[in-house]
Amino acid sequence: MELSTFLVQCLNAIQYGLLLFLVASGLTLIFGIMGVINLAHGSFYMIGAYLAFMLAPYFGDYFLVQIAAGVVIAAILGFLLEWVFFSFLYQRDHLQQVLMTYSLILVFEEIRSILVGNDVHGVKVPDWLAGGFSLGGIMTYPVYRLFASAACLVVALGLYYVVNRTRLGMMVRAGASNRDMVRGLGINIRLLYRSVFAAGVVLAAFAGMIAAPMSSVYPGMGGHILIICFVVVVIGGIGSISGALIASLLVGFVDTFGKVFFAQMSGIGIYLLMAVILIWRPEGLVRKGY
Template sequence: MDLSTFLVQCLNAVQYGLLLFLVASGLTLIFGIMGVINLAHGSFYMIGAYMAFALAPMFGGQLLLQLVAGVILAALLGYVLEWLFFSYLYGRDHLQQVLMTYALILVFEEVRSILFGNDVHGITAPPWLSGGVSLGGLMSYPVYNLFASGACIVVAILLYFVVNRTRLGMMIRAGASNRDMARGLGINIRLLYRIVFAAGVALAALAGMIAAPSASIYPGMGGQILIICFVVVVIGGIGSISGALIAALLVGFVDTFGKVFFQQYSGISIYLLMALILVWRPEGLRKAY
């Protein structure tokens, strides 16, 4: 493998890992703070991708405005879903949570089929993000993929700032560590849960919107990323944003280079990584970072 190919694979791994982080960060917040096993979280990634497909003709090449509009719509959807469904799952056993969220997967897939059909769709990147950056020789890397990685990094920084440097983040961390004590201090836990859930849905949908121009939009795409995101959450530690970031990048590199060097065994590479880390740190990476 020459230097240019190695660099391309590293960039692919970083982009994949950062997209995983956006989805997994919402999942780890919902799971760690609200205590709800949300099997429908991958569907929000799918909703974001189809939302990008539906909004693209309305905004033309205004990708940033399209992303902002999609995030707002996804947050509103998350707020309504928490109010209608998830607010009844707190304190229930995990079986009821699994059944409810699995039913939502079926509902989302049926609605997707009615609105968009079962064909594979695709959208093109705006003209200002078309083309590629030369990496030497005949090798180049798409400009849009660099934009996607940069956008994910900006969102990760903003998320870290909100969670660790704002009053809302303080309330989120308090609710995660001891919800009864937080409620006793006057924090509106129900409203806090709705904000957290809306943020988790928005993060997953944003990842789907960012990934849409560089990948196909197809039925069932949420189920594939959900499994990998659960791996990221387990490796990073439940409720840990920083742990999810490190775990997502690890999974991105292991999966990408596993497909390059060990194609026959690439399917088990990330699960082997999870097993090794859990043997070393059963609680995940959250206390290490």
């Protein structure tokens, strides 16, 4: 493999891994803090992608404003979903959580079908992010992919700072450890949970909006990303954001280079990785913590 090709694949792996981290970190927050198995989390990624498609005609080349508008819509959706549905699941067993969140998948898919149909759609890359740069010889790398990686990295660093360096993050970590103690200290645990759930929805939707110009927007796209994100959460350690980051990058490299060197077996690469890590460390790479 030539050096330029190797660099391109490394950049692709990092970009894919960071995108996975945004979705998986939201799943980790919701499960690690609220104890809810949310099968509908992949649908939030799909909603973000379709928001990018539906908002594009209204914002034109103002891509950052379009992203901001999508984030606001996703946050409102997250607050409403937690209030109407998920607030009743905290004391229920996991079977009821699975059944209700699976039913939400069906509802979201039906709403998508009614609003935009079942065709495959594309989202145009903004003009100011179009084109690429040379990596030596005839190899070029799209500017938008670098933008996507940078955006995901900025959000990941912001998430780390909020969770580990702010008062809100302290309340989130305390709520994950002992919700009764947090409630006893006078903190509005319902508002805290609602905010955490909305943040999880925003992270997944943001990832979908960023990914939309790089790939097609199509029905059922949330199902594939959900399975991979559960793999990431299991590998990294359930409830660990830092573990989700490490696992996301590992999955990104294994999946990307698996398609290059072992194309016929690339589909099982990340699951073999999960099996090996769970045999070595059944609790995942990082014990529960943030």
